[in-house]
Amino acid sequence: MKKKSFSILISTKNRKEDLQITLSKIHYLFLQDNVSCVVYDDGSTDGTFAFVKNNFPDVILYRNEISKGYLYCRNKMLNETTADYAISLDDDAHFLTENPLLLIENYFKSNPQCGLIAFRIYWGTTIPDNLISKDVRCRVQSFVGCAHVWNMQAWRAIPNYPEWFVFYGEEDFASYQLFKKNWEINYLPDVLVNHRVDMKLRKKNDDYHIRLRSSLRSGWFLFLLFYPAVVIPRKIAYSIWIQFTTKVLKGDWRVFKIIGIVLIDVLKNGFKILKNRNKLTATEYVAYQSLAPAKIYWVPEIQTT
Template sequence: MSNYPKVAVVILNWNGKYFLEKFLPSVFNSTYPNIEFIIGDNGSTDDSVSYVEENFPMFKILRNTENLGFSGGYNEILKRVEAEYYVLLNSDVEVSEGWVEPVIAQMEKDPLLAACQPKVQSYHNKGEFEHAGAAGGYLDYFGFPFCRGRILDKVEQDHGQYNDAREVFWATGAALFIKAKAWQDAEGFDSDFFAHFEEIDLCWRLKKMGYKVGYCPNSLVYHVGGGTLKTSNPQKTYLNFRNNLLMMQKNLSVPAAIWKISLRLWLDFFALIKFLVDGKSADAWAVSRGHQYFFKNFFKTAKKRKKYSAQENKKGQYKNSIIWDYYMNNIHKFSQLKDKNFH
């Protein structure tokens, strides 16, 4: 056992009995020798905790007294977890056999590899990449995230085209492996994000500290996720638009932040107009609320900016606009992007 670093798989739960019933068996069948299973409950009001206590007594339960969101919830739970590696695993994820070992092996080989993700396929369409993570995350010149295997709303089938382990810019929070020391060095998630973009912000801060973020194709998980939902979700719209701006303000240099955020505000305004034209007034209002929060909390966010002694690792940043490439150059697959346009 001493030859294997301790891994804590931590599933954050909020009223998620349905997913726990469905996916805890696959997690429990993990074969890694030195592993601890933890349910971090975020103030659930259903009977999900009692279900775990009765059916999976081997899972340790740590409780928050209220729903602190994805970011705040994990921040509080992980303060009480002792392990060399944390695995932040969504409750709506089914894991495959031997999913832990290859990621840990890859991370153990490189002291600078602080975070890593497995390959993420869709649970409902196995063989197709899943929207939130796919084969590793990237960030374009204007702060728009995309993935190997997913650009905007275009998701690719997995034909083995992204089966090479490589460094990426961000790793999905749906199945995030991270070294405990790196988590602590970066001070975890930004709790103000609540949900959405918190893992991208964390990975960006890690890279500003000189760390690496990776993708491991030899590990496979299946995510139910919400990327394929067609119905309007104004709260998700609000968090996505708001947190993207917060992330840019925190991590870009001051000159770059000034002009890039100014441009993003205009692009967001066009998105607001499109929501109105499409009859999605609640989403349009969500964009406006996101901007209001950004300006009201401008100085609070500015205080979170930090100077790092290490040279920033820009690997995985795209030098062009993925939005322009998608709509004007008809690029819908990651493989169509030129390597020379990446850091």
């Protein structure tokens, strides 16, 4: 079988309708000879596996009978692909830029130190009228998990995503590891992705506090794994202060409990933190902080007539 240049990797669980939209939108891409598409069904109970198998026979399909977590799925797909470039897409995200693969390939070839490309991402359930952006290409600290592409040489140079993080933070983990290995993360606004998420509605979802716990926990993990020791207490204290001032003091008392739970999470994972610590030197820390932050949300400019 001919080696593929690109592999599109999607992990999913119980989101058949979202996945159907995504596969329909990007189907024209993986019909190309140099592109494969892999879907990893992480223990869905909504018929996802049968749906993909019956309706998208050209998709390479994996399944966990019992969920092992999306980081397990991501690691497995990335470690098994033989493609030169691996595009990671959420099951509720698709390209708005037509034929993005040529843009991606040309950029990697022109920028050999680029280990990962971060896309321009619009978060919303409806597409804006104006898709033109004044954003410029640049090096950034990190990337968004829902849509990015790996130079597989860079992926093979760093440790796997930490499955013990469970949810959130794996992108920053990879970013620090790439930085330590002198690989760059570049923002390529030429490629636009629609992440079909209603951000206002997400905050009202039942899993909001679960997401908050995961986000806060992963942030502390990252401080302890990569930051110089002298910086860590101040960073953790500041993150606690932010939670108090923005949430607890405004009446969300459950956040106070979450902070306590996160402290326990850190203690439980103390050995893993010590084992995997890969601290930035003082010089590296300053250099990393000087980079532009991850480009997470792209907001269209208002058109005037």
